[in-house]
Amino acid sequence: MTDFINSTSGGFYAACDRYPVSVDCIIFSLHGGExxxxxxxxxxEPKLGAPSLMGGFVKLTETLDEAxxxxxxxxxxxxxxxxxxxxxxxxxxxxxxxxxxxxxYYALIxxxxxxxxxxxxxxxxxxxxxxxxxxxxxxxxxxxxxLAALRRKVTREPVAFNLLPELFTIAQVQALCEKIxxxxxxxxxxxxxxxxxxxxxxxxxxxxxxxxRGATMYxxxxxxxxxxxxxxx
Amino acid sequence: MTDFINSTSGGFYAACDRYPVSVDCIIFSLHGGExxxxxxxxxxEPKLGAPSLMGGFVKLTETLDEAxxxxxxxxxxxxxxxxxxxxxxxxxxxxxxxxxxxxxYYALIxxxxxxxxxxxxxxxxxxxxxxxxxxxxxxxxxxxxxLAALRRKVTREPVAFNLLPELFTIAQVQALCEKIxxxxxxxxxxxxxxxxxxxxxxxxxxxxxxxxRGATMYxxxxxxxxxxxxxxx
DNA sequence: ACAAAAGTGTTTGGTATACACCCATGT
DNA sequence: ACATGGGTGTATACCAAACACTTTTGT
Numbered sequence: 001m002t003d004f005i006n007s008t009s010g011g012f013y014a015a016c017d018r019y020p021v022s023v024d025c026i027i028f029s030l031h032g033g034e035x036x037x038x039x040x041x042x043x044x045e046p047k048l049g050a051p052s053l054m055g056g057f058v059k060l061t062e063t064l065d066e067a068x069x070x071x072x073x074x075x076x077x078x079x080x081x082x083x084x085x086x087x088x089x090x091x092x093x094x095x096x097x098x099x100x101x102x103x104x105y106y107a108l109i110x111x112x113x114x115x116x117x118x119x120x121x122x123x124x125x126x127x128x129x130x131x132x133x134x135x136x137x138x139x140x141x142x143x144x145x146x147l148a149a150l151r152r153k154v155t156r157e158p159v160a161f162n163l164l165p166e167l168f169t170i171a172q173v174q175a176l177c178e179k180i181x182x183x184x185x186x187x188x189x190x191x192x193x194x195x196x197x198x199x200x201x202x203x204x205x206x207x208x209x210x211x212x213r214g215a216t217m218y219x220x221x222x223x224x225x226x227x228x229x230x231x232x233x
Numbered sequence: 234m235t236d237f238i239n240s241t242s243g244g245f246y247a248a249c250d251r252y253p254v255s256v257d258c259i260i261f262s263l264h265g266g267e268x269x270x271x272x273x274x275x276x277x278e279p280k281l282g283a284p285s286l287m288g289g290f291v292k293l294t295e296t297l298d299e300a301x302x303x304x305x306x307x308x309x310x311x312x313x314x315x316x317x318x319x320x321x322x323x324x325x326x327x328x329x330x331x332x333x334x335x336x337x338y339y340a341l342i343x344x345x346x347x348x349x350x351x352x353x354x355x356x357x358x359x360x361x362x363x364x365x366x367x368x369x370x371x372x373x374x375x376x377x378x379x380l381a382a383l384r385r386k387v388t389r390e391p392v393a394f395n396l397l398p399e400l401f402t403i404a405q406v407q408a409l410c411e412k413i414x415x416x417x418x419x420x421x422x423x424x425x426x427x428x429x430x431x432x433x434x435x436x437x438x439x440x441x442x443x444x445x446r447g448a449t450m451y452x453x454x455x456x457x458x459x460x461x462x463x464x465x466x
Numbered sequence: 467a468c469a470a471a472a473g474t475g476t477t478t479g480g481t482a483t484a485c486a487c488c489c490a491t492g493t
Numbered sequence: 494a495c496a497t498g499g500g501t502g503t504a505t506a507c508c509a510a511a512c513a514c515t516t517t518t519g520t
Contacts, residue, residue, distance in 0.1 A: 012277045013331040016290035018251035021323075021334050057249035060332055064323030088321040088336040090254075090297035098246040099293055101254050101334070103321040171499075188501070189483065211498040212491040404472080421474070422510065444471040446517040 022102045023068040024055040024139070026086070026146040027076070029111035030163050031126035035179040037143060038075070040124035042136070046096055051127070053139045055102065068105040075122060076115055082162040083107045084153075086146045094138045102138075106146035108162035129179075147180075154180050158199060158231045161220035169207050169215040170194060177233065193233050199225035255328075255335045256301040257288040257372065259319070259379040260309070262344035263396050264359035268412040270376060273308065273357035275369070279329050286372045287357070288335065301338040308355060309348055315341045315395040317386075319379045327371045335371075339379035341395035362412075380413075387413050391432060391464045394453035402440050402448040403427060410466065426466050432458035 027038040039051040056071040058064060065083070073079055086104035094102065109115070111126065119125075127133065129147060132140070153159050160176055161168070174190045194200055201221050206214040225231065260271040272284040289304040291297060301316055319337035327335065342348070344359065352358075360366065362380060365373070386392050393409055394401070407423045427433055434454050439447040458464065 013253055013333070016253045017293045019254050019291070020246055020249045021252050021254065058252070058323065058334070060250045061325075063325055064321055064334070067323075085320055087318055088297055090291065090300075090336070092294075092296055100246075101291070101297070101336075103323070103334075169499090186483070186485085187499095188485085191500080192502095193482095208491090212493080213489070213497080213499055214491075215499055402472090419510070419512085420472095421512085424473080425475095426509095441519095444517085445519045446470080446472055448472055 020098060020100045021058040021064075022055045022100050023058060023064060023071055024053045024089075024102050024104045024142055025068060025072050025075075025083075026053060026104060026106040026143050027072065027109060028106060028129075028146075028150065028163065029109050029126060030176060030179075031111055031116075031128075033175070033179075034126075034128035034130065035163075035176070036126035036128050037132070038119060038124050039127050039133075039135075040075075040119075040122050047136050050136050051133050052136060053104075053142065054124070058103075064103050065105075068103075068107075072107050072109075075119060075124065076109060077118055078109055078115070081107050081109055082159060084149060086142060086149055089138050089142065091138060096137075102142075104142040104146060106150060108150075108159060110163060110165060150180055151182075155233050156231060158197070158220060158222075158225055160233075167203060167205055167207075167217040167219055169210070169217055171210070171215060173218075173233075190233065197225075197231050197233070199231070253331060253333045254291040254297075255288050255333050256291060256297060256304055257286045257322075257335050257337045257375055258301055258305050258308075258316075259286060259337060259339040259376050260305065260342060261339060261362075261379075261383065261396065262342050262359060263409060263412075264344055264349075264361075266408070267359075267361035267363065268396075268409070269359035269361050270365070271308070271352060271357050272360050272366075272368075273352070273355050277330075280369050283369050284360070284366055285369055286337075286375065291336075297336050298338075301336075301340075305340050305342075308352055308357065309342060310351055311342055311348070315392060317382060319375060319382055322371050322375060324371060329370075335375075337375040337379060339383060341383075341392060343396060343398060383413055384415075388466050389464060391430070391453060391455075391458055393466075400436060400438055400440075400450040400452055402443070402450055404443070404448060406451075406466075423466065430458075430464050430466070432464070 029036055038054065040054060041049045042052045054071055054075050056067060058067040062070065068083055072081055083105045086106055088101060088103050090101045092099065132143065154177060160173060163176055164172055170191050173194060174185055174187065178185050199221050200218050203217050203219055205217040207217050208214045262269055271287065273287050274282045275285045287304055287308050289300060291300040295303065305314055306312055316338045319339055321334060321336050323334045325332065365376065387410060393406060396409055397405055403424050406427060407418055407420065411418050432454050433451050436450050436452055438450040440450050441447045
């Protein structure tokens with residue numbers, strides 16, 4: 001019952017290459033009416049000052065999901081944020097500093113003035129996905145994949161509400177979906193479909209900011225959405 | 234010094250934790266009429282000999298995709314195999330031997346007697362996805378995610394042909410799809426939809442093995458499938 | 467003759483789309 | 494009064510699903 005092939009488990013694991021593993025966060029938000037991504041200037045060479053996704057190395061004490069949440073939280077101060085893994089990226093030269101394996105996540109947040117101030121302290125800023133600068137490394141690929149994943153989700157799962165205030169008008173949801181999908185949507189069809197979802201509830205609040213007449217404000221009730229795969233817009 | 238950084242930029246590489254990064258392959262095949270996964274006895278402790286997905290550590294000289302291809306090739310002898318990344322898995326205790334980050338890939342192969350012999354030499358065997366044993370670590374989760382990804386793809390992209398011989402009958406495609414989707418499919422609708430795809434071409438070969446009458450054999454012509462998103466069954 | 471799988475069209479219901487006007491209100 | 498965005502219903506086209514019998518041929 002000897003195993004000369006397998007030494008101790010520690011020995012086997014010790015023999016393999018080891019890597020820094022990072023998470024990179026594609027943080028989406030509605031900013032100035034545009035679907036935007038949070039970018040910050042790099043603080044280190046190479047490419048000092050170049051706009052970049054937010055990332056961080058995974059610690060021994062945390063899972064990948066936890067690392068992504070931590071990075072997001074450190075930057076924005078937000079917890080309990082909707083995040084989804086996009087995938088792992090491991091091209092040999094993806095980071096010129098070292099062979100780093102990175103796992104990309106996207107997050108959907110409601111940005112507000114306080115958050116903008118906070119992230120501004122790190123030099124971060126919101127950039128519309130329609131006018132992204134040239135980004136370093138594989139960050140453009142990550143964003144593209146994240147946006148593709150978001151597009152796939154937005155009409156089938158109630159994720160859009162993560163980007164909207166607690167109370168929102170139907171027009172706001174529609175405008176958001178159009179930004180995400182990159183194409184216009186028929187107003188009447190959108191409204192009908194959206195309200196077919198039980199989890200979208202009218203309130204007695206009226207939004208008077210964007211129209212003279214005022215628009216009914218709705219809320220997303222996550223308790224009315226226990227059932228998976230029953231959302232559609 | 235703060236943990237917060239911009240992406241994975243310089244200056245932090247020496248200080249950060251490092252991990253073995255592995256790939257785990259969910260190798261799908263049609264075997265004995267069942268959609269099956271290839272399980273191999275673990276080659277090292279812990280859980281030496283337990284049925285397991287085939288995996289391997291990522292080398293410094295290879296990308297994640299290349300590592301997955303290498304592991305698949307070592308086991309099966311096959312190159313140029315259809316593979317897709319499922320995602321990264323990083324639970325703290327996912328591998329009791331060490332803190333390993335693993336990236337799962339699924340592969341679609343045409344198994345045959347030669348391959349079965351070869352993988353049998355490693356003690357590997359095909360197990361129906363409907364009757365998987367209790368697997369170690371997060372392998373059940375990986376398989377579940379891989380299968381979900383395959384289900385999403387199979388009706389929208391021509392991936393099923395990777396699991397079939399060069400020449401196949403429509404009934405074979407249908408049976409395969411039913412195995413993947415886990416539900417029966419209407420024969421006439423399936424046949425009509427399948428043949429609406431230009432890339433599925435009739436040949437003059439007749440399969441006489443499964444019926445007295447004989448069934449027309451078809452082939453998938455990848456050259457007729459330049460256009461993305463134009464496949465549907 | 468008969469068993470066993472291949473092959474074949476039509477009908478129907480539902481869903482997605484296209485489309486234009488009136489409403490309520492602040493200025 | 495009028496400008497602005499909110500709110501409303503219908504007709505049509507298309508697509509997906511349901512459905513049963515005939516054909517071929519080896520035994």
